[in-house]
Amino acid sequence: MTEPQKGRRSFKLPSTMESVAEVEAAAEKLAQEAGLDEDEGFRVVMAVREATVNAVLHGNGYDPNKQVSVSFENNGKSLVITVADQGEGLDPEKIPDPLAPENLLRGTGRGIFLIRSFLDEVHFRQLNPGTELTLVKHLTPAETKNASQDLDTK
Amino acid sequence: MALSIATRQLDGVTILDLSGRITLGEGSVQLRDAIRDLISKGEKHILLSLGDVNYIDSSGLGELVSAFTTAKNQNADVKLLNLTKKVKDVLQVTKLYTVFDIYDDEAHAIGSFK
Numbered sequence: 001m002t003e004p005q006k007g008r009r010s011f012k013l014p015s016t017m018e019s020v021a022e023v024e025a026a027a028e029k030l031a032q033e034a035g036l037d038e039d040e041g042f043r044v045v046m047a048v049r050e051a052t053v054n055a056v057l058h059g060n061g062y063d064p065n066k067q068v069s070v071s072f073e074n075n076g077k078s079l080v081i082t083v084a085d086q087g088e089g090l091d092p093e094k095i096p097d098p099l100a101p102e103n104l105l106r107g108t109g110r111g112i113f114l115i116r117s118f119l120d121e122v123h124f125r126q127l128n129p130g131t132e133l134t135l136v137k138h139l140t141p142a143e144t145k146n147a148s149q150d151l152d153t154k
Numbered sequence: 155m156a157l158s159i160a161t162r163q164l165d166g167v168t169i170l171d172l173s174g175r176i177t178l179g180e181g182s183v184q185l186r187d188a189i190r191d192l193i194s195k196g197e198k199h200i201l202l203s204l205g206d207v208n209y210i211d212s213s214g215l216g217e218l219v220s221a222f223t224t225a226k227n228q229n230a231d232v233k234l235l236n237l238t239k240k241v242k243d244v245l246q247v248t249k250l251y252t253v254f255d256i257y258d259d260e261a262h263a264i265g266s267f268k
Contacts, residue, residue, distance in 0.1 A: 017179045042240050050212055053178055099249050105223055107216035110248055114212055117247045 010071035015060035015085075023052045023070050027081065030072045034079055034139060043118035044079065044137050050111040051083040051133045059085025059131060069132075078120075078139060084132035092124045157181025157207075159188050167199040167264045168192055169235075173206035176214030185214070189221040189232065198230040199267040203260070205236035210244055222254060231255070235263045 009026065013019035027048035031041035052068060060066035066086040073080045096103050098110045116122050121136035157174040170188060175181050192200055202221070210218075218234075225232040233255040237245065245251040257263035 020179075039239070039243070042243075046209075046211065046244075049177075053211070053213070057178070104249060104253065105219055107220045107223075108212075110212040110215055114244070114247065 007075070008071060008073040010069070012067045012069050014064060015056045015062050015066050015068060017056070019068055020049060020052045020056055023068075023083075024049045026070070026072060030074065030079060030081075034074050036137075036139075040137075044081075044135075047115040047118045047135055048081055048083070050115050051081075051135060054090075054111055054133075055083050055085035055087075055131075059087030059090070061087065074139075076139075079135075079137040081135040081137075082132055083135070084127060084130055086127075086130040088129065089126050090124065090131040157184050159184060161188070165264050167201050167267050168197045169201045169203055169260075169264075171203045171206070175209040176207055176217060177209060177211040178213035182213045182217045185217045186220065189217075189224065193224060193228050193230055198228075200225060200230065200232045201235055201260075201263055201267075202232060203235045204241055205238065207241055208238060210241050215244065215248060215250060219250065219253070231267060233257065233263060233266065235260060 013022060024045060027045045028041070031044045036044060052070065055068045056062065060068065063086075069082070069084040071080075071082045092112065095112050096106075096109055098104070098106065098113045103109060112122075115133070115135065119135050120138045121134075123134040123136075125132040125134070157172060157176055157180060160171040160173075162169050162171070172181075172185070176185055189200065200221075202218075221232045235257050237256060242251070245254070245256075255266065257266065
């Protein structure tokens with residue numbers, strides 16, 4: 001893992017469940033430092049975990065030759081997290097709606113929906129190869145103040 | 155923290171007291187195996203007590219749904235008890251809150267199987 005650089009941390013990890021746990025721990029730290037309350041923190045961490053599971057499992061298929069690239073940034077107004085894989089790509093338009101009656105009792109297919117539900121913005125970008133998800137959580141004025149105070153004391 | 159499962163019987167209901175996380179790689183498979191084991195033994199009334207489950211992901215949700223549908227296919231019932239706020243939040247967002255029978259009181263939940 002690389003050292004933090006000007007408020008932005010980025011790292012490349014192997015396609016394993018251990019990497020998922022590592023990214024989840026980093027997301028918890030980001031949410032805590034941003035001053036998110038427990039509920040909002042949980043939602044951010046869960047969304048990041050789901051995105052990372054997708055990258056490791058569905059994108060890279062646990063391939064030891066493929067990596068997951070993750071970055072975390074608190075720019076004072078928002079938390080911006082990117083998760084990229086090296087898989088065959090994902091078309092978000094083709095993801096079935098898990099709330100549709102015919103899909104409600106399916107055992108899979110809720111990960112992207114949860115990410116979209118729990119964050120303010122989700123953007124997909126096709127890479128060659130792979131997919132990059134950008135997850136954005138807007139900070140409230142109080143949280144923005146916390147972020148500023150954190151920066152002031154560093 | 156991985157998932158731990160303790161099983162007990164009360165008034166004809168098998169109660170699984172779950173504690174920890176129900177996530178991919180940490181509890182989903184354990185839950186699946188436990189439910190399948192009970193159903194294969196002919197258990198019809200299964201209550202999942204989730205008061206100590208502090209985290210569930212989409213994989214864990216999938217296991218709860220699979221438990222529900224597997225039970226239904228065998229004329230059995232899987233119901234939920236004591237959801238934590240986080241689990242309730244996720245079930246509501248995914249509309250699964252409307253699928254399951256959910257209780258806050260164990261005696262009430264047990265009585266509902268009769």
